Amino acid sequence: MLHPDTNEAPVYNLYINGQWRTPRSELYEPTFDPATGEILGYVAKADAEDTREAIRAAREAFDDGYWASMAPGERSRLLHQIVDAVEERQFELAELEMRDGGCTWRKATLMDIPVGLIHFRHFAKLADFEPLEPLPQIQFPALSYNYVRREPIGVCGQIIPWNFPFLMAIWKIAPALAAGNTVILKPASYTPLSALKLVEIIHDTGLLPPGVLNLVTGPGQVVGPELCSNPMVDKIAFTGSTEVGRDIIRQAASTVKKMTLELGGKSPNIILEDADLDLAVDGSLWATFMHNGQACESGTRLFVPTSIYDEFMERLVDRARQLKVGLPDDGETDLGPVISAGQLHTIEDYIQVGIQEGATPVLLGERPTDPELANGFFITPTIFTDVRNDMRIAQEEIFGPVLAVIKYDTVDETIRMANDTIYGLAAGVWSRDVERAISVANRIKAGTVWINDYHLISAEAPFGGYKQSGLGRELGVYGLHEYTEVKHIHVDLTNSRDARFWYDIVVPRKE
Ligand code: NAP
Ligand code: MG
16 A cells, blocks of 8 residues: 555546546555566555445436437447547557556457457447337237337446456446446456556547546455445446355345346366367367466366377377466467466465375476566466366366366266356367267356357357356347346227226126
């Protein structure tokens, strides 16, 4: 906890009601580059009263009706202009994304920023939706005309994690704004900078009325409970761990808020006997080690059939050894640092757990010795074989570059193990026989199943979890609908009292 005036790094304030404001406490927290330990900036530490101020601003902006009742085409036009402005500054955003969260330059420039822009545009386009949906003619008990009107929900509190900071900010604010809601966004404390820059760019366009978009940085344990329990907030959208997700449900229960939760995962990745091995080996590495396994949908439980096991594993381990662990700004780095010292220790602890449980580390993760990496949180990949599905390393989300490989004999047995988890976010199936792969995909309890691919999250497709991986869906048209209330309007067309009100009807009791 520091006062920023003694330091040189930039200072970031709260964004409330269209203005940048200092936190009431005047306290700021540093945010670091996990590759070097360098302090990148000092970020405002909001308290509950700062949060309430942002909530009041969002409430007033919603209730004045200007944004909520704007013609959908107009809202869409403004959002497209905002996306244009964000796109112009994409390299600035990529730089911040890399430095604040430790993702590789490859990930920032090939995935986070361009995909975020595509997803933002998707919702800018969807903002021009038809809010009235006619229902089939209803004749009983009398002729009536019926339709559904989609309305914005209201004030949305949105809490996001550190692993995809820019993309998660887009997934939250874009559909909420597109549907006419107002927003208070709370970024993760490890990675607030790209969301702050995004909001700064939006502010500079001058296109959003004050209070429609607010950003509050600060401890999740302070800002979160206020957002979740404040009666002026209508909806909570949260992406993060299942543990905090359970807490969010508890906090939001007193005011029965609308809710979407995108939580953890331990996704199965299933190789079928007839898989194209080159594709499946690279795909399995990608499924597990992309962003060091710090993705909720990472395919960290790999199921390999006995018949091709030895060949598959030989190739997989060989390719994994070649993955380059290095500084994120090196354009060839595959694995940069993990997010924090705490996360590094968690990963090392899980490696010990796996060894104690009797799994075999055919590739053992260790801290690299390269002096260039000495100040960051780096660890090389781990692959465990001889894993049983009931081991902790197969059941618990590690959120690091650790793969658990399970050998199997029959597909039925694999599907049973794949589904034997509290999670249900995603899965992969690899086969040359698409029909067979689809029949496996149909039996997996997960919100997304990729066949011969992994991590591909399209703007048009819904994303979200079965079981304890979450509630609701993001993206597609589903993501927009999660930010709307559905109102049924019934218009009687008969103007007759007959058959509708009971006052003139006598119903004799049956003997
Ligand atoms: P986390 O610890 O659950 O934190 C997520 C967010 O919640 C952060 O902004 C955090 O703020 C805030 N928070 C912490 N305690 C809170 C509380 N008591 N009430 C309300 N908010 C609170 O998760 P993380 O470590 O940042 O992210 C990793 C997790 O996110 C993994 O489990 C991953 O699977 C999941 N994830 C899921 C998806 C998906 O779409 N399903 C996508 C990405 C990540 P502070 O940063 O200030 O603590
Ligand atoms: Mg940081």
